[in-house]
Amino acid sequence: xxxxxxxxxxxxxxxxxxxxxxxxxIAECVASNAWGKPERxxxxxxxxxAEAYDEADVIEEKTEELTHSVVAxxxxxxxxxxxxxxxxxxxxxxxxxxxxxxxxxxxAINAEALAYLASTDWLIIREVDAGVACPADxxxxxxxxxxxxxx
Numbered sequence: 001x002x003x004x005x006x007x008x009x010x011x012x013x014x015x016x017x018x019x020x021x022x023x024x025x026i027a028e029c030v031a032s033n034a035w036g037k038p039e040r041x042x043x044x045x046x047x048x049x050a051e052a053y054d055e056a057d058v059i060e061e062k063t064e065e066l067t068h069s070v071v072a073x074x075x076x077x078x079x080x081x082x083x084x085x086x087x088x089x090x091x092x093x094x095x096x097x098x099x100x101x102x103x104x105x106x107x108a109i110n111a112e113a114l115a116y117l118a119s120t121d122w123l124i125i126r127e128v129d130a131g132v133a134c135p136a137d138x139x140x141x142x143x144x145x146x147x148x149x150x151x
Contacts, residue, residue, distance in 0.1 A: 001104045005096040006035050014093065018100065026095060036092030044085035053089055060088035106150050113145040 004022045006015035006029075014035060019025065030038050043050040044061070068080045120142055123134040 001101045003098045003100045007094045007096070008036070009092060022097065039088065039091045041086050041088050044087050047084055053087070057089045058087045059090050062086050110149050113148045116145045117142060
């Protein structure tokens with residue numbers, strides 16, 4: 001079992017879930033921009049038509065060389081090489097995944113042990129109130145149930 005916590009850039013939880021395999025759910029949410037824009041490459045802000053961004057969000061930069069074939073009026077062909085600067089922007093969210101399999105299993109053990117203790121409490125109360133002894137096997141099982149509980 002996995003616990004998924006989605007936080008925005010201010011570290012405030014904006015979404016969360018618990019499920020066995022969150023892979024498809026996360027991919028669907030990223031594809032639909034459910035939590036904001038994912039990590040992505042955009043044109044550097046010095047380039048025309050660039051997306052506005054904050055320099056603090058830049059995690060990587062690169063320059064890409066582009067080769068264009070140009071045909072002149074006299075049918076001569078030449079190559080024009082241009083370059084574009086790109087920046088990689090961080091995602092507008094973070095995804096934290098925690099394996100809670102052991103905790104879920106322990107919660108089930110705790111619930112079972114607590115239910116047993118609750119169902120036999122009357123025997124202890126009867127012993128205290130009326131002096132009727134609680135059977136030793138019940139007392140031993142209650143001690144074992146308490147030992148299984150982890151909080």
